[in-house]
Amino acid sequence: MNGAPLIDWDWITRNLDDPIGTRLLEHLYLSFAPLLLGLLLALPLGIACARWRPLYPPVFTGVNVLYAIPSIALFFLLLPYTGFSAWTAIIPLGLYTLAILVPNVVSGLAQVPDHVRQAAVAMGFGPLRRLIQVELPVALPVIVAGLRIAAVATISMVSVASLVGIGGLGQLILTEGFRRQFPTPIVVGIVLSVALAFVVDGLLVLAQRALTPWTRDRDPVARARPRTVGAAKGGNA
């Protein structure tokens, strides 16, 4: 590092638009697309596993084996097929999210109380309508909890794709920083990546609150009710 300061503020102001801004946007896209792909695959897979339980153990093992494949290897192996397009990063990162998302979809659906399901049936809901209007909304908090973990993991993993030239902020870390022996872009890349993870995590929490308004005030009521019942009983005795 030749005694140079860790952060060269001058470099940051000079490069704020490009490459810093462009790489940040690229990073956002490279994390959002795999999450969307993962969710599109995990929802049907998870729903199928929740409905036909014997399907779940093999699927669970499968997604976990996928998760154990090192990301660099998957990027390198896809390179001959997808070239330097974004798909080379999106496909592996999307597949990794399955190991987190599928179990959460399954346990979210398993947690739907039986009386809720029966009420939907009694109201004349068919299987599909029951799934979309009742079961998935009730399972949403658990699914979003998985999505939050997957989002943070994906955002931190995108940078590895810089080894095949498509890494968003990882490009900043690798080409601007590491190859030029210049620490500032590395620090900027790390800080922005962590910040992005926190912002996306916060947005997911807000989105979940907006989508499931009934969970917002359910907790205090649920906690207060047994106490009130207990007090009433005590008074009667």
Added chain:
Amino acid sequence: MNVLLWVTDWLSAPEQWSGTAGIPARFAEHLGYSGLALLLSALIAVPIGLLTGHTGRGGFLAASLANVARALPTIGVLMLVVLAAGIGLVPVMAALVALAVPPILVNTYEGVRGVDPQVRDAARGMGMRGREVLLRVELPVALPLILVGLRTAAIQVVSTATIAAYVGIGGLGRFIVDGQARRQFEMVAGGALLVVVMALLVAALFYLLRRFLVAPGLRRSPGS
């Protein structure tokens, strides 16, 4: 299915199975790095998790720090430390420890926090001091969750230790990086397959640890 044939060809070539660049040597190196990183992470995360969980103090701070660490891009940490300390074991360990500490810390903390207060009270009622309560009651009860944290960390470390090859250190990552450099995709795929095999062995090891370390009465509890 061509690719599969190449990989089996590569795996069955006798020259892969001897020497310092052979599969056994690389496998041992990879296992060594991963084991060391996991040991260091456990030495950091388990005591902190036990203490914060036992006292209930500093838990929020520990969880927040773990969250930041979880969001760190491994490759950035690796390369920053390479610039600071040069190529070697230090940057690899720094990156892997940053990866492994959060799941171990969070699970240890949650495990101890989740111990039934009645069990804790019973231990105190039997005359146990704080230290004894922690080591003889809270630790064994929290063990299933701690093992889940260690297993998650171990599998991530085994899979990520491949990046070590990129900064000139050995391990199974060498096959992946060298295979890419020489355009030998059977070598990349073979290296990846060996990493998956190691991850499966790690998962099996933790299954056995759970069988033998966790008290029989706790084994059916949820957590894994």
